[in-house]
Amino acid sequence: MMRVVVVGFGPVGARFVEGMLPAVARGDASLTVLGAEEHDAYNRVLIAEYAVGRADRDRLDLVDTAALRAADVDVRRGEAAVAIDRSRRVVRTSSGERIRYDRLVLATGSRANVPTISGMESARRERLVRAQSPESLDRGAAPLPRGVAVLRDLADAERMAATVRAGGRIVVLGAGVLGLEVAFAAREQGAEVVVVHHGDVPMARNLDLAGGRMLSRAARAVGVEVAPHSRAESLLMRTDPLDGQPRFDALVCADGKQIPGDLLLLSVGVAPRIELAAAADLAVSTGILVDADLRSWTDPSVYAIGDCAHVADRGSVGADGRVPGAPSGLIGPGWRQADALAERFSGSGTDAVTPAERPSVVMLKAEGVDVVSGGDVSADPWDDDPHTDGCDHVRQVTQWADPARGTYVKMVTRSGVLEGFVAIGMPRTGAELTLLFERGSELPADRAALLRLDGDDAGAPSTADAFAPDATVCWCNGVTVARISAAAAAGAETVECIGEETRAGTGCGGCKGRVAELLARTAAG
Amino acid sequence: VTDAVAQSGATHCPYCALQCAMTLTPTATGAEVAGRDFPTNRGGLCKKGWTSAELLRRNDRVTAPLRRGPEGFAEVSWTEALDEIAERLRATRAARGADAVAVFGGGGLTNEKAYQLGKFARIALGTSRIDYNGRFCMSSAAAAGNRAFGIDRGLPFPVEDLDEARTILLLGSNVAATMPPFIGHLVTARADGGLIVVDPRRSATARLTEDGAGIHVQPAPGTDLIVILGLIHVVLAEGLADLDYITARTTGFDAVRRSANAWWPERVQETTGVPASQLRAVARRLAAGRGTFVLTGRGVEQHVDGTDTATAAINLALLLGLPGTPNSGYGTLTGQGNGQGGREHGQKCDQLPGYRKITDPDARAYVAGVWGVDADEIPGPGVPAVELLSMLGREVEALLVHGANVVVSAPDAAAVRRGLDALSLLVVCDFFLSETAELADFVLPVTQWAEEEGTMTSLEGRVLRRRRTVPAPGEARSELWIVRELARRLGAPGSWPVDAAEVFDELARASAGGLADYSGLSHALLDTGVAAHWPYPSGSTGTPRLFTERFAHPDGRALMVAVTPHPRDPGSQRGGQLTLVTGRLLEHYQSGVQTRRVGELVEARPEVTVQLHPATATSLRISMDDMVELRNERGTVRARAEVTTAIRHDTVFVPFHFAGDGCANLLTEAIVDPISAMPEFKRTLVTVARVDDTAPGPAVPVLA
Numbered sequence A: 001m002m003r004v005v006v007v008g009f010g011p012v013g014a015r016f017v018e019g020m021l022p023a024v025a026r027g028d029a030s031l032t033v034l035g036a037e038e039h040d041a042y043n044r045v046l047i048a049e050y051a052v053g054r055a056d057r058d059r060l061d062l063v064d065t066a067a068l069r070a071a072d073v074d075v076r077r078g079e080a081a082v083a084i085d086r087s088r089r090v091v092r093t094s095s096g097e098r099i100r101y102d103r104l105v106l107a108t109g110s111r112a113n114v115p116t117i118s119g120m121e122s123a124r125r126e127r128l129v130r131a132q133s134p135e136s137l138d139r140g141a142a143p144l145p146r147g148v149a150v151l152r153d154l155a156d157a158e159r160m161a162a163t164v165r166a167g168g169r170i171v172v173l174g175a176g177v178l179g180l181e182v183a184f185a186a187r188e189q190g191a192e193v194v195v196v197h198h199g200d201v202p203m204a205r206n207l208d209l210a211g212g213r214m215l216s217r218a219a220r221a222v223g224v225e226v227a228p229h230s231r232a233e234s235l236l237m238r239t240d241p242l243d244g245q246p247r248f249d250a251l252v253c254a255d256g257k258q259i260p261g262d263l264l265l266l267s268v269g270v271a272p273r274i275e276l277a278a279a280a281d282l283a284v285s286t287g288i289l290v291d292a293d294l295r296s297w298t299d300p301s302v303y304a305i306g307d308c309a310h311v312a313d314r315g316s317v318g319a320d321g322r323v324p325g326a327p328s329g330l331i332g333p334g335w336r337q338a339d340a341l342a343e344r345f346s347g348s349g350t351d352a353v354t355p356a357e358r359p360s361v362v363m364l365k366a367e368g369v370d371v372v373s374g375g376d377v378s379a380d381p382w383d384d385d386p387h388t389d390g391c392d393h394v395r396q397v398t399q400w401a402d403p404a405r406g407t408y409v410k411m412v413t414r415s416g417v418l419e420g421f422v423a424i425g426m427p428r429t430g431a432e433l434t435l436l437f438e439r440g441s442e443l444p445a446d447r448a449a450l451l452r453l454d455g456d457d458a459g460a461p462s463t464a465d466a467f468a469p470d471a472t473v474c475w476c477n478g479v480t481v482a483r484i485s486a487a488a489a490a491g492a493e494t495v496e497c498i499g500e501e502t503r504a505g506t507g508c509g510g511c512k513g514r515v516a517e518l519l520a521r522t523a524a525g
Numbered sequence B: 001v002t003d004a005v006a007q008s009g010a011t012h013c014p015y016c017a018l019q020c021a022m023t024l025t026p027t028a029t030g031a032e033v034a035g036r037d038f039p040t041n042r043g044g045l046c047k048k049g050w051t052s053a054e055l056l057r058r059n060d061r062v063t064a065p066l067r068r069g070p071e072g073f074a075e076v077s078w079t080e081a082l083d084e085i086a087e088r089l090r091a092t093r094a095a096r097g098a099d100a101v102a103v104f105g106g107g108g109l110t111n112e113k114a115y116q117l118g119k120f121a122r123i124a125l126g127t128s129r130i131d132y133n134g135r136f137c138m139s140s141a142a143a144a145g146n147r148a149f150g151i152d153r154g155l156p157f158p159v160e161d162l163d164e165a166r167t168i169l170l171l172g173s174n175v176a177a178t179m180p181p182f183i184g185h186l187v188t189a190r191a192d193g194g195l196i197v198v199d200p201r202r203s204a205t206a207r208l209t210e211d212g213a214g215i216h217v218q219p220a221p222g223t224d225l226i227v228i229l230g231l232i233h234v235v236l237a238e239g240l241a242d243l244d245y246i247t248a249r250t251t252g253f254d255a256v257r258r259s260a261n262a263w264w265p266e267r268v269q270e271t272t273g274v275p276a277s278q279l280r281a282v283a284r285r286l287a288a289g290r291g292t293f294v295l296t297g298r299g300v301e302q303h304v305d306g307t308d309t310a311t312a313a314i315n316l317a318l319l320l321g322l323p324g325t326p327n328s329g330y331g332t333l334t335g336q337g338n339g340q341g342g343r344e345h346g347q348k349c350d351q352l353p354g355y356r357k358i359t360d361p362d363a364r365a366y367v368a369g370v371w372g373v374d375a376d377e378i379p380g381p382g383v384p385a386v387e388l389l390s391m392l393g394r395e396v397e398a399l400l401v402h403g404a405n406v407v408v409s410a411p412d413a414a415a416v417r418r419g420l421d422a423l424s425l426l427v428v429c430d431f432f433l434s435e436t437a438e439l440a441d442f443v444l445p446v447t448q449w450a451e452e453e454g455t456m457t458s459l460e461g462r463v464l465r466r467r468r469t470v471p472a473p474g475e476a477r478s479e480l481w482i483v484r485e486l487a488r489r490l491g492a493p494g495s496w497p498v499d500a501a502e503v504f505d506e507l508a509r510a511s512a513g514g515l516a517d518y519s520g521l522s523h524a525l526l527d528t529g530v531a532a533h534w535p536y537p538s539g540s541t542g543t544p545r546l547f548t549e550r551f552a553h554p555d556g557r558a559l560m561v562a563v564t565p566h567p568r569d570p571g572s573q574r575g576g577q578l579t580l581v582t583g584r585l586l587e588h589y590q591s592g593v594q595t596r597r598v599g600e601l602v603e604a605r606p607e608v609t610v611q612l613h614p615a616t617a618t619s620l621r622i623s624m625d626d627m628v629e630l631r632n633e634r635g636t637v638r639a640r641a642e643v644t645t646a647i648r649h650d651t652v653f654v655p656f657h658f659a660g661d662g663c664a665n666l667l668t669e670a671i672v673d674p675i676s677a678m679p680e681f682k683r684t685l686v687t688v689a690r691v692d693d694t695a696p697g698p699a700v701p702v703l704a
Helices: A011-025 A044-051 A065-070 A154-165 A177-188 A209-221 A275-279 A331-346 A427-439 A448-454 A481-489 A495-502 A512-524 B078-096 B111-125 B139-149 B159-164 B180-191 B224-237 B243-249 B253-261 B265-272 B276-286 B306-319 B361-371 B385-390 B413-421 B479-489 B500-511 B599-604 B614-619
Strands: A002-007 A029-035 A073-077 A081-085 A090-093 A098-100 A103-106 A110-112 A148-150 A169-173 A192-196 A225-227 A232-239 A246-253 A258-260 A263-266 A270-272 A288-290 A302-304 A309-311 A361-363 A371-375 A395-402 A407-414 A417-424 A472-474 B009-012 B021-027 B030-035 B066-069 B072-075 B101-105 B130-132 B167-171 B195-198 B214-217 B292-296 B329-332 B398-402 B425-430 B442-445 B454-457 B463-466 B577-583 B609-612 B627-632 B635-643 B651-655 B669-672 B684-690
Touching (some): A044 A177, A065 A073, A081 A275, A177 A192, A209 A407, A288 A302, A361 B265, A448 B614, B009 B463, B078 B479, B101 B111, B167 B180, B224 B265, B243 B306, B385 B669, B454 B500
Antiparallel strands (some): A371 A417, A407 A417, B627 B635
16 A cells, blocks of 8 residues: 655645545555644635625635545644655654655745835745744744735735724735735625735736736726836834834835735745755745646655646756746646656556646636736747748737727737736636637637627627518528518518518417518508 | 227327327227317417328338348347347447446336336446437436436426416527427517516427517527526626515525626627617516516527526526516426336436436435345436447347437447447347348337326426327337347346336336435326326325425525536627528427328428528528538538528528438537536538539629
């Protein structure tokens, strides 16, 4: 029996555990999973909605620990891995226990970054310091100042929910997709929100300039303030009248501007939790380095999946010592990795092929604001393509912008296949482009066909004129306007006569009104 | 065939499961059709129904038994045909065992024929190998219904219940083309803006949502399960679920809740092409109350994950508290004329009459008693249709086909043809020389709808009388007679009446105590016009509405089963690669053997067409009416291009009613749902090109 130990009981670790259940049931594998949090694995993707009070805790549930235990999985919650002894193949846990493994799967995830802002230096965490207890997993030397929070786990979400309930003002630092989602959701729930970021436009990692501008406009339209070009520098604190303790009062920017609020939410990205791997002398870069099979560069018994896994070809270290790529930070790729690894561990000797890493699609979860993008969208329609090697493979950029209606699309293709895209304010088009991008399928040569999916005429009758000769009047019997007109001309003057002559109206009867209308027009004409 | 022929007959349409009521009046050359008032069709008929009497006037009927000889078919006497068939069946059985003989039935056969055929296979042939074309039709919904409710009746309520509903969700059903008079029951929902149609095509039914009548959701083919999981997610997320109902009437909620949590709308959008905002709008509308129905059709069921998809649709309905609640419900729209009855009385490989399980010792003992045999003489479960067809020429040497045209209707039709060619004996009962009959060693002429007595069970589980109005031509006989004659020659135990009323009485006895209990019914009672919805146990007045008090599981609750999608990576679609979906046209029925013989229908739809999007057509240099070739590793189909915005740019649609090189099933693959054994009919990768485009260069003129 293969002993598998999983470190991390987040959504990706849990998904891997579920994928392993058949192998456990067959007696091929034993499974131990360590989770630092006391809770069942929950869906972090929806944490913003939970934090603003729009989702119940129930909605975050992904697995049933009781069911996993009933299936013979050793689930340990509130227990962190503190060291890996690779020579003995043992994981030491915060409770002092040593667990032997044949295969170790690291699904340690990532933690929220704390920026360098004067007044909270000591809250930042040293990147390679190992935690000795579950509680200290993400903590710096000091806690975050009061009124300052990140949004990563349930405890964070519960703190934020209090501010939203009180109708307070929230300062979101950072305009990545998570920051914006929180901002939009909190605004919808009635909070005042300002998004502070240092660049030109929000979601700059995912959007081009025009797309970012469209998004800024959309944000302001729903009442989310946006403060671009704002480099956060320090905190202004005030004394809380209730307990006399200092708490957050305003964010001070490099240009001297002060942005007041009741809560400062830090949303400046995440960093993979790699300290455990690093201390065990496993190769790390941005994340834990694994090859396409998700196996550690260093140790063939160790694997990594999800936010902590940095997938790169073995030895692809640049001259500067850096390894290209980084964990995507998205759930979709993490789940795909979990599925692939579970399948490989359960396979009958044959190694399942890990799906090739694809550039990820990023979609803003906000009601009424449709933003989706994927791949590289930096190219412009009039750019020269440096990679021209025959007319077939020329890069093409197609762009549509209608700021007045809040719609924007860019499609960057090569050989008709998307390299990148943005769609804002165009849900159907965005959804189709997502599919085309995910599948690597060829776009219709007439790109405008995709834009029309969101046009006012989408879904309109193919014969615009309901009385055009080839328009169908009676669906049950497939009778057209022309056929009825001919019958009328030949003397069928009533709906009943038309029915006898053409069978129009003799099925469900739903078209009798239109037949009558048609007869009236014929008579009038 | 000396029974008196009625002068005028109140009967039902020969085609689909709506079973529209009609009156047939014999004329000098055949009969005349008139609509008859009835709750389902209210006197209306569609184009197929109005023209159905033309089938009675055709001069290309098979009117005598045909035997294949060196010169092709030659007419032989019944005695000669039956003697030789019986002899060869006996010889096959002696040489290879009883399971070397197989039977393939149909969902168009009357209840009496379906019952007698199942019995014939089990105790006259002694074979376990019987299955039927309903496997291609209702098997996924049936499996899902049985799992969730403990019973499978397509609509567990009368069709008229839909009349008052404000919201109707049609998942993969094109009723406007397949059973047009049905759309009369959608009027209230449409007037209220509540018709929601999920279909990758803007079908005739999807178009009924236009002008504010509802919502058309247009997902990529094969992604329906994820769309439904997304709807469930929103229902749960927004507190739209009926928690009291869930607590009181269901089990399994927690697992369903957890599994749906992973499918938030934006993730669904990524996989299906359905905008998150549209998903939310649909979920909210479904929960808006005032009467909501969820109905599934073949569009979502004819997939390798069809059972799970139907299960998800049922979960959605249960979460909303619909099944068994007045003015609300879940149902599946049965397709074939007797698709319901045909799946209840023993044509299915794992089933005995009354929807009993062939593996259940009590059921075997009971049915054996009715048949007058030992329970041990009834074989065990056989294999489902696709597997059965894959055995032809190998494990199966002789095949009897009744009411099916497998060489057109089964997936991977070319492989089926090779299998049929490899048989030592193929006997086909049909009234026309179908494409399958053309390959037979013997073709036995049978009666068609207006020439026979019997019963059909409609999509709402109502047992209806089919009545004989005109005489059968030539030597055509009912299957009941053929089965009796063969049983006699094979020395079978049991009784083999040829009178349909008598067979029905035996069927009723055999079904007593089963899920589909007909024991309180007889032809005489049905002739009074009683609305007979099963279960109709002796002494009852039937069951128009199931589930009002309890579901059919022992604990009385509905079971929610959490399902997990396993999306097959569809791969990149480039260079003319598109996803083929197959389906139906208004003018044709099933494999087209009947409707391709009706002048008015052929005139409207003379040949196979392929729908493709204008943008796709431009890329492939295809124009309206061009001949187009669709090709994959299994075959090649030629069809005429119909360029229309009613289809997604990545999808083509080909109807499956045509034969020869227009047979859509030359392209479909014989892979099946692991639970129901339903084949994958609606997600096949094909490469599309104009026929004269022999050397496809860069299809797209590039300006750069």
